[in-house]
Amino acid sequence: MKPVKVGLLGLGTVGTGVVRIVERHQEDLLGQAGSPIIIEQIAVKNTNKLRSVPIDADKLTDDPWDVIRNPEIDVIIEVMGGINQTKEYILEALASGKHVVTANKDLMALHGQEILAKARENRCDVMYEASVAGGIPIIRTLIEGFSSDRITKIMGIVNGTTNYMLTKMTQEGVSYSDVLREAQELGYAEADPTSDVEGLDAARKMAILATLGFRTNVALEDVSVRGISSISQEDIQYAKRLGYEVKLLGIAERENDAISVTVQPTMVKNTHPIASVNGVFNAVYVYGEAVGETMFYGPGAGEMPTATSIVADLVAVVKNLKLGVNGQQAAAIFRDKKLMSDEQTMSKNFLLLHVDDRAGVLAQITQVFAEYGVSLESVLQQPNPTNPEAEIIVITHDASRASIQKVLQVFESLDVIRTVKSAYRVEG
Amino acid sequence: MKPVKVGLLGLGTVGTGVVRIVERHQEDLLGQAGSPIIIEQIAVKNTNKLRSVPIDADKLTDDPWDVIRNPEIDVIIEVMGGINQTKEYILEALASGKHVVTANKDLMALHGQEILAKARENRCDVMYEASVAGGIPIIRTLIEGFSSDRITKIMGIVNGTTNYMLTKMTQEGVSYSDVLREAQELGYAEADPTSDVEGLDAARKMAILATLGFRTNVALEDVSVRGISSISQEDIQYAKRLGYEVKLLGIAERENDAISVTVQPTMVKNTHPIASVNGVFNAVYVYGEAVGETMFYGPGAGEMPTATSIVADLVAVVKNLKLGVNGQQAAAIFRDKKLMSDEQTMSKNFLLLHVDDRAGVLAQITQVFAEYGVSLESVLQQPNPTNPEAEIIVITHDASRASIQKVLQVFESLDVIRTVKSAYRVEG
Numbered sequence: 001m002k003p004v005k006v007g008l009l010g011l012g013t014v015g016t017g018v019v020r021i022v023e024r025h026q027e028d029l030l031g032q033a034g035s036p037i038i039i040e041q042i043a044v045k046n047t048n049k050l051r052s053v054p055i056d057a058d059k060l061t062d063d064p065w066d067v068i069r070n071p072e073i074d075v076i077i078e079v080m081g082g083i084n085q086t087k088e089y090i091l092e093a094l095a096s097g098k099h100v101v102t103a104n105k106d107l108m109a110l111h112g113q114e115i116l117a118k119a120r121e122n123r124c125d126v127m128y129e130a131s132v133a134g135g136i137p138i139i140r141t142l143i144e145g146f147s148s149d150r151i152t153k154i155m156g157i158v159n160g161t162t163n164y165m166l167t168k169m170t171q172e173g174v175s176y177s178d179v180l181r182e183a184q185e186l187g188y189a190e191a192d193p194t195s196d197v198e199g200l201d202a203a204r205k206m207a208i209l210a211t212l213g214f215r216t217n218v219a220l221e222d223v224s225v226r227g228i229s230s231i232s233q234e235d236i237q238y239a240k241r242l243g244y245e246v247k248l249l250g251i252a253e254r255e256n257d258a259i260s261v262t263v264q265p266t267m268v269k270n271t272h273p274i275a276s277v278n279g280v281f282n283a284v285y286v287y288g289e290a291v292g293e294t295m296f297y298g299p300g301a302g303e304m305p306t307a308t309s310i311v312a313d314l315v316a317v318v319k320n321l322k323l324g325v326n327g328q329q330a331a332a333i334f335r336d337k338k339l340m341s342d343e344q345t346m347s348k349n350f351l352l353l354h355v356d357d358r359a360g361v362l363a364q365i366t367q368v369f370a371e372y373g374v375s376l377e378s379v380l381q382q383p384n385p386t387n388p389e390a391e392i393i394v395i396t397h398d399a400s401r402a403s404i405q406k407v408l409q410v411f412e413s414l415d416v417i418r419t420v421k422s423a424y425r426v427e428g
Numbered sequence: 429m430k431p432v433k434v435g436l437l438g439l440g441t442v443g444t445g446v447v448r449i450v451e452r453h454q455e456d457l458l459g460q461a462g463s464p465i466i467i468e469q470i471a472v473k474n475t476n477k478l479r480s481v482p483i484d485a486d487k488l489t490d491d492p493w494d495v496i497r498n499p500e501i502d503v504i505i506e507v508m509g510g511i512n513q514t515k516e517y518i519l520e521a522l523a524s525g526k527h528v529v530t531a532n533k534d535l536m537a538l539h540g541q542e543i544l545a546k547a548r549e550n551r552c553d554v555m556y557e558a559s560v561a562g563g564i565p566i567i568r569t570l571i572e573g574f575s576s577d578r579i580t581k582i583m584g585i586v587n588g589t590t591n592y593m594l595t596k597m598t599q600e601g602v603s604y605s606d607v608l609r610e611a612q613e614l615g616y617a618e619a620d621p622t623s624d625v626e627g628l629d630a631a632r633k634m635a636i637l638a639t640l641g642f643r644t645n646v647a648l649e650d651v652s653v654r655g656i657s658s659i660s661q662e663d664i665q666y667a668k669r670l671g672y673e674v675k676l677l678g679i680a681e682r683e684n685d686a687i688s689v690t691v692q693p694t695m696v697k698n699t700h701p702i703a704s705v706n707g708v709f710n711a712v713y714v715y716g717e718a719v720g721e722t723m724f725y726g727p728g729a730g731e732m733p734t735a736t737s738i739v740a741d742l743v744a745v746v747k748n749l750k751l752g753v754n755g756q757q758a759a760a761i762f763r764d765k766k767l768m769s770d771e772q773t774m775s776k777n778f779l780l781l782h783v784d785d786r787a788g789v790l791a792q793i794t795q796v797f798a799e800y801g802v803s804l805e806s807v808l809q810q811p812n813p814t815n816p817e818a819e820i821i822v823i824t825h826d827a828s829r830a831s832i833q834k835v836l837q838v839f840e841s842l843d844v845i846r847t848v849k850s851a852y853r854v855e856g
Contacts, residue, residue: 031762031763076552141565145740146565146567146588148737148743237714276704281721290449290732292730292733297722297723304717308718312577313572
């Protein structure tokens with residue numbers, strides 16, 4: 001049996017995990033894939049750095065092109081990150097007939113279609129299970145498990161950092177800035193946390209999931225994004241009282257053939273399965289017309305979970321190699337993209353208003369909702385203990401994004417409303 | 429493009445769902461599978477019965493052999509149920525080069541290895557995603573998603589009927605016999621509910637999951653089974669008070685290369701993700717050495733969820749047909765089976781004892797535990813309001829099944845213990 005030779009780009013946390021799994025589970029992998037698997041060469045930044053796994057020095061190079069151009073290598077595993085330069089490596093690897101396994105969500109969200117087209121052209125596999133929700137085999141599930149169904153909604157907690165932060169804020173009552181500092185100290189959040197807390201990381205993953213789920217090409221700029229940095233303890237406490245959890249939710253929806261993809265803080269009814277996903281865990285909830293509700297739960301990141309997904313992809317590539325069928329996955333994309341308008345995008349909404357504490361205010365406000373056809377599920381008015389305002393909390397029935405925007409515009413010019421403190425989508 | 433022709437054995441609930449999906453989603457299926465799919469012939473018991481989907485009368489036959497021997501047919505979908513006769517149909521279909529998709533857990537649990545061997549011999553596919561946990565693509569996940577990991581534990585709520593019953597008993601305080609009657613009236617439980625309530629249905633599914641997860645041939649007789657019929661409201665209320673939910677749990681475990689598979693009522697800590705799976709929903713929790721905790725949640729039965737899994741299998745068969753690689757899935761089984769002894773099988777345990785209400789009883793009891801090396805996590809003693817006994821509730825730390833059995837034997841001959849009211853495994 002000819003061994004399959006692998007070139008690794010990057011030997012950080014995840015790359016080290018890949019080396020560990022391939023070495024520890026040689027026998028299992030042989031049983032699974034039918035061929036021995038050898039890590040042939042590894043591109044690293046610093047060839048002299050001490051590693052936590054034993055690696056022959058002569059397998060290391062500091063030039064990724066050495067790996068890409070190594071004629072011995074059958075499969076490239078890319079775990080170095082980066083976008084433009086990394087894309088060049090991958091395109092060149094595919095051009096020379098090498099298969100690619102990558103964990104790079106940024107790359108796949110931005111250039112996935114170009115890379116997949118290049119792969120088909122060269123009859124090569126590109127697999128990227130690890131790019132979304134680390135250890136959860138959700139990409140495989142969307143491509144194969146639900147191939148016969150029409151998926152109409154995908155909701156994801158796909159960023160562990162923000163879910164950890166929101167869980168802490170909910171369970172321990174700490175402020176956004178305190179929990180961010182703590183997450184940074186624990187290494188869950190980066191020194192510049194923008195990509196996580198402003199929802200960009202989640203948006204990339206949702207673009208990938210929506211592309212697969214709806215089989216249409218969803219680009220990053222199609223995703224409307226709002227992060228968690230403006231969430232206050234007040235919001236979280238109100239949510240709790242009303243039976244909701246505040247989660248940063250990616251929501252991809254399809255109505256007929258128009259789609260909408262958003263990432264935004266959302267109040268999720270606490271009886272919904274996704275409401276109980278806490279800490280750094282990820283979960284993807286999928287609604288299919290035929291199957292109904294399903295949810296996939298697991299670790300969203302980390303050395304070993306992510307490496308598991310990468311090596312599972314590697315096993316799939318090796319099986320295809322043995323069968324001679326690489327690069328022949330049916331094209332996933334076969335529908336034209338049509339985005340929902342703001343008039344078509346419907347959801348329930350939570351609004352927290354600070355208003356003048358005098359007679360007739362509630363009547364004025366509810367009249368504005370009525371004017372724009374927004375009906376209300378519940379209204380709660382109470383005095384604000386700390387100042388002479390009253391608070392009004394409204395949860396609407398399903399209303400279009402357009403009508404809610406119009407209501408909010410009118411509220412800005414309404415004398416009796418001092419501030420619209422918060423506005424959130426509501427699910428479940 | 430030559431269409432792929434399907435023969436259907438059975439047109440009950442699930443068969444009807446398959447016809448519905450294939451007709452409704454022709455365009456999507458063509459995009460997925462690359463070939464049109466035609467339901468060519470259907471074997472039914474009564475060809476004159478009125479159907480809820482429109483079907484050409486000349487496609488119906490009351491003899492399954494007509495379908496098996498129809499040379500036009502490429503793929504057989506078996507949704508008629510049954511074991512011995514059905515096995516003959518399937519073996520003959522494979523012998524004549526037809527691929528098989530089945531939802532038949534009984535057949536796969538009892539004769540899976542023989543059927544899979546016959547399939548390999550004839551280069552045919554046999555797929556059975558729908559046989560376990562209806563709409564959840566768990567078989568695909570175990571074969572492919574975790575191919576690189578070493579799975580050490582699978583816990584499943586894989587019988588919707590009993591989970592519905594236990595959920596009702598927990599949430600509404602109704603008795604076992606009342607909830608059984610209600611489940612029968614709703615059609616969730618059959619007139620003879622034995623297979624569900626005594627855990628046999630779950631055992632068949634666990635044998636299939638353990639075989640795939642541990643890649644060793646687990647037979648039905650390897651599964652130790654206990655049903656839910658002896659669970660009382662008292663047990664459920666005590667569980668609640670201590671922070672547990674009572675679930676009928678299938679548990680497959682591996683320690684080194686020895687395995688254990690059981691189905692039994694289990695007290696699950698209410699913070700564990702599987703504890704919140706309620707009603708007729710199913711969930712499979714998978715623990716992998718590398719990936720850690722994952723869980724897959726969804727509908728366990730029903731016309732459309734089950735049909736979705738069947739048609740997803742059908743799409744996979746059609747893709748393989750186009751690639752010419754049917755029957756070439758790497759053999760999943762490559763480990764010899766070794767069952768754990770009772771000395772090796774470890775778990776926490778819950779015991780509810782009714783004892784004489786006098787001094788020194790607790791000391792006597794705890795001494796028995798100590799004698800057999802069982803250490804205790806918590807002990808609660810309280811008077812029993814309805815009679816002159818006291819109740820003692822013990823939760824042990826991890827202890828071997830053998831030592832718990834010895835403790836229970838001694839308890840039988842201990843004067844101060846009137847009854848061991850309940851004994852359950854504890855998880856989470």
